[in-house]
Amino acid sequence: MTPDAFLADFHAVARIGATPAGGVDRQAATPADRETREWFAAFAARRGWETRVDGIGNQFALVELVPGAPYVLLGSHLDSQPLGGRFDGAYGVIAALHAAERIAARVSGADAPADGPVYNLAVVNWFNEEGGRFAPSIMGSSVFAGIKDEAAMLDVRDLEGTSVREALSAIGYLGADERPAIAAYAEIHIEQGRLLERDGLPIGAVDRSWYTQKLDIEVLGEQSHTGATAMADRHDALLGAAQVITRVHEVTELFPPETLVSSVGQLTLEPNSPIVVARRVRLVADLRADDAAVVLEARDRLLRDIAEIADAYGLTITARDFDVRDNQHYPESGLALAEEAAAHLGLGARRIRTMAGHDSVAMNRIAPTVMLFIPSVDGVSHCEREYTSDADMVAGVEMLAEVGWRLVHGALQPETAPAPELAANA
Template sequence: MSDATFLTDFHHVAAIGATENSGVERQAATEADKATRDWFAAFARERNWEVRVDGIGNMFALIELVPGAPYILLGSHLDSQPLGGRFDGAYGVLAGLHAAERVAESLAATDTIPVFNLAVVNWFNEEGGRFAPSIMGSSVFAGLMDQEKMLAVKDLAGTSVAQALEAIGYLGTDERPDLAGYAEIHIEQGRILEREGITLGAVDYSWHTQKLDIEVLGEQSHTGATAMADRHDALVAASKVVLLVHDVTQKFAPEALVSSVGQLTLEPNSPIVVARRVHLVADLRSASPEIVAEARASLLADIAQIAQEHDIRINVNDFDVRGIQYYPEDGLELTEKVAANLGLSVRRIRTMAGHDSVAMNRIVPTVMMFIPSVDGVSHCEREFTTDADMVAGVKALESVAREMVNGALAPIDSTEQELSKAGAA
């Protein structure tokens, strides 16, 4: 397949759920998400690839090259954040489909029999915008999350994952493929590659992530009739918590820690009622688990002080804790080899964001690659990557996939895998 065909397909998919400002609105298990899933399935079936949908909504397009052999899996996700960018996730799925077809065609043309089969995946709910936590589909696949618990997760409107998937026709029952490896390509979502003028990033490790589920409980009362001294305003206290989460980064070296509160809901959310309850999620990330632990302890102490000052209750629980994951050295060297053969500049780079590859790296040899993001902008409509960089990334993924189906990466050592899991617990 040509580069032009890839670009045509990419920009077609980007039109599904498109927003006025060149972004996309395709939250998990919505009608727009269904439309991209239908497109994925049609792409595969037009090529006589088998399509499977598992019990958490992950979609697989399977290319059987060696009957009975496990699969090398390529892909990412097609769901987006609210008012998200058209590149995040979707690029990796489209690149996977086109890279897989190119590899399959070249093997057929040369009568080459590889070691492994080839497949492409569209993971369910990587973004976590509608259903928390994020990276849900791949984590269930990898055994890191319980499928039944995830199917029971509800969005803010009270719809469960199972109900939403069933409504769009993608609550599957198909058997999951047996894997021998995984490769994913993604936009960087940072500005390192762009700043340094480098085309390809070989991801060597992920940052430690710690989220806090915070519930602020005050007392509902009339905004006009209640004296200020008699109020127990959950929103005022929650606002101070939001600032604490932001300001905790200042206790450490610049860029050593990032933090945010990205979601906040309040009850009863009336303009003439003092809020009785506010729920928010704090997100702490660093290359150092010790820094995250120190920031967490600092926040817990300061939050307890706020609760005392406002005579309210604040409950804080750990949520979605993910340890550092190191990607296999063989995979890094493979990416560097591929880049050299293609004449692409390359450097090793860490990922501060979570990706499906972080979950898959726990169970199979995994390669993660980045291409540049203009201005480092992500999770918004302004997100952008050039056609030239996307095309270069597809060629890199194609080369990596060709090497992997021919047995380029060694299986993960079981002892190393258990140590990795223990470190991430």
């Protein structure tokens, strides 16, 4: 329960799937992911906590404080992006385990208040938050929250053709355990931005998430010889895809700076031969803004651009909406709770938005949710040089333990949660 114990655990987990440049590669349902899950289970077993794994691979450690009561859930995810950072997600799970241990000790301590907790406590390691291997991201928590269908998600396949069901079975984590009933959720995460670092503050209380949507784009051309086919006779799917990628980038310039962010982060090419003009390219475009109308306007502009590109290059291009996530506003009472906890601990805090998606975005639909950030050096994430200081991590554990303590004592009631709404593509 000491800062040194937390730091030792954090740096031990960072060695699982470690990369030479200081990051980690622990994509969902890989052997490295299994190893972190076994570490999680061993941590719980040493403390006598019950562990469960549900039907989509979410992993829970249950700390019984009030027999029969619902659970306050703390956690994040242990999977990573390919060549990702060692802080993203993993920090939140390890912090939650140590925060839970502190809360349990405080409940049973000699100086515990007479009015004890009203809820139990649990820690979760969500499955496939990153979505690097299996799309969409935020998969496990979305199934838990009822936003995604479990059977459909188990049928999702990676680029090698392996399904989620097959991958979880292969590592021994396709579970069937009952999911805990929850009363509230709290998550702590690195910011993945520069605001806390800029302001010199250790804690951010997230008040809202950005509107996000992706386009699954398929470009179909005609396979032909790169040397023998006249330029005028080619229907080059890769050339068309390059034009689409350029437009995805340029659409941000139609709006004020930093209003909209966009990217193409995944691309597959067929037949991927050095002497064959590409016949098929599939890519994923990602659009995000604080204002949903901005994303929708950008999407419509891209669809018009795509039609023009298809006509100009003699291609067939289709674009399908998926992974649409509307703005989520976190409960005002949860923000106030976080600010009071930070003040109690003498930690500076500010309200902050999240441009990235997190498991808390899904959980906020079904339970009162508190989302916390700690600083990220240079705002770098999804990258091996991602970094947060030990001091900031330790402060975050203290903050999460204080928030969790207040939550198990009923400080944030279920009726304060926003009404559940299914995502547009549920």
